[in-house]
Amino acid sequence: MTSALILDCDGVLADTERYGHLVAFNQTFEEFGLPVRWSASEYKEKLLIGGGKERMASLLTPEFTAAAGLPADAPGQQAALAAWHRRKTEIYLSLVADGAIPPRPGVDRIVGEALAAGWPVAVASTSAEASVRATLERAVGATRARAVRVFAGDVVPRKKPAPDIYLLALRSLGVPASDAVVIEDSRNGLLAATGAGLTCVITVNDFTRDEDFSEAALVVSSLGDPGGERTVVLASRSGARPGDWVTLADLAIVTGHTARKG
Structure with missing residues (x-):
């Protein structure tokens, strides 16, 4: 698995x-x-x-x-x-x-946990690839960013909410949809992920918090961080029950698996 x-x-x-x-x-x-x-x-x-x-x-x-x-x-x-x-x-x-765009809580931590556990990690976005890579490096640091696959820009014919970018990511990673989890923030992203057969976790923001996330396995305010912003669970349709921050074990639970060490 x-x-x-x-x-x-x-x-x-x-x-x-x-x-x-x-x-x-x-x-x-x-x-x-x-x-x-x-x-x-x-x-x-x-x-x-x-x-x-x-x-x-x-x-x-x-x-x-x-x-x-x-x-x-x-x-x-x-x-x-x-x-x-x-x-x-x-x-x-x-x-x-210039550091004008603040990374969201928990992203660096959860990416680090996933990489340490041997999980393939990727970013799938319909934004320009240069923008995505710069944002990724700022959020998780240059070393971790180099270990993350990036699928972005015009690499697929249809943008979200079409599932194309996620289907490409799955094919490239060689991972079945049942063994992957997506973190999104919008309904368009949720529809793209679920359209590809993927389990989706939503971290809302000011622009998206009022959107319909009925298909999401878990909806939270943010991933949260120890000593920092705490996670508020807004909806859970899985067995995951995060505490003050979302863990890798929580992400494994939403896909019906158990987190493993690499």
Whole structure:
């Protein structure tokens, strides 16, 4: 039996949406002279769209295109979109490097526990690969990050809530869905994970805490840390009953297994 841990990036490894992506989107819009700035509430709605380029593309209505002075043809608009997204990624990476995006509690600890137990660990995200790798390294350190597989960006044709990214991760890791657990933070991520046959644990954040997580095996406020933020269990549809923090044993329980040492 092999157990594996797969984590989403944004909202799971770190509070990237509010402190990273939203800031980077709005700075990009300003630099390109685009007539839009997303508020936190507007961005919460945009998060229902999987992928940063796809969120930007949602702006391209005829009215916006005219107001922004964009090309009317599709190739011209796609070129503009690509330029925006490249700059947005650069800004995001700068924010990560500056320490502006706080890692979420328990991520470094649980990744370390999983690696020490011999579990394959991966990150599966539809964000740009450079952004995911930078966020991962900031959250768990360079040494642990090198031991984690990353599946990100445009490596699959469909973004979450489609299950493609998780199906790719399972094939690449060589692990059956029944022996892996996913940590996600949103309903789109939950649907992607369960669509791939995976058991899913949810760690909510300010943007997602009111979403429907009916299919999740466990819903918590965060993974928690000894001496730090404590876990609050919001729902459990498995045998897992975490205490003040979620342990590797809790993650094994949600998949119906027992944590083992490597």
